[in-house]
Amino acid sequence: MDTQLWKQVTNCLTKKKVIVVVIVFVLFVGLFFATKSVVKMLLPSDSRKTQITSEFVSSQINGISELATLHHHYRKVANYQDAKKLLVYMPDWRINKSIKEFSLIYQGDVKMGYDLTNVKIEVDSVTRTIFIHLPEPKILSHSIDFESIQVLWERQGWFNDIKFEDFKQFFISEQKKYEKENYDELKRLASERAQKIIRLNLGSNIKLVESPESDEKSFIDRWIRPEDGYRIKMP
Known part of the structure; x- marks a missing residue:
């Protein structure tokens, strides 16, 4: 019991x-x-104050095309050569004598940028991610600094003098050549420039978070104040 x-x-x-x-x-x-x-x-929360939509993001970056433009300065050594055949049966040694050529150093400036009014934007509210698809960049201008020209050497040909038109056509050809040979590198630099400016501009109006920073948050901080910002992806 x-x-x-x-x-x-x-x-x-x-x-x-x-x-x-x-x-x-x-x-x-x-x-x-x-x-x-x-x-x-x-605690203040920027994401509660403003509703983040694709229209809102678009309105924030449409006006920064000029800021996002790449200004690329370069210096180049170039050579020019032209042979004028005076007679159909001119001997080779005379052809050599008719060659006009020169070598010079010059500097140029290329501007490459984006039309940010054509940017495609998607906002995923579930993963809190902003996807920004940039259009293909375009070369906006390409100028030669004629005051920077330094002629290293030149040679006149027989009855084939160097003329102003030769320099004009030479630099037109040089511009096209430089743009073709360096397009990929200019495109890469323009993309880096645009992404940096877009992030800085959006960061002043939208709370942005990056993975390294969020990983460093303490357990208690993650619970008390979870991430309420957005990540930016530019594929």
Whole structure:
């Protein structure tokens, strides 16, 4: 009888302990989320102030085309050679004598940029990601600094003098050649420039987060204030 009574008392105490533990756990969880809500209300949140849509993002970057333009300066050594055949059966040594040529150093400037009014933007509110698809960049201007020209050497040909038109056609050809040979590199630099400016501009109006920074957040900080910013992807 004493043993049975003791078992009943033990079971009763065990049930009470379980009930107490459950009550404490519920109170703790309730207090935790209540504290979390209060903290979130007290802390400023940019994402609550502004609804992030593709239209909003587009309005933020449409006016920064000039800022996002790549200004590329270069210096180049170039050679020019032209042979004028005076007679159909001119000997080779005379052809050599008719060659006009020169070598010079010059500097140029290329501007390459994007028409940001044609940017395609998608906002994924679930993953909080902004996808920005840039159009193909275009060369906006290409100029030669004629004051920078240094003629290294030149040679006139027989009845084939170097003329102003020779220099004009030479530089037109040089511009096209430089753009063709360096297009991929200019495109890469223009893309890096545009992405940097777009991120800086959006960062002043939208809270942005980066993976390295979010990984460094403490466990408590992640619970009290989860990431409410956006990531930018520019595929």
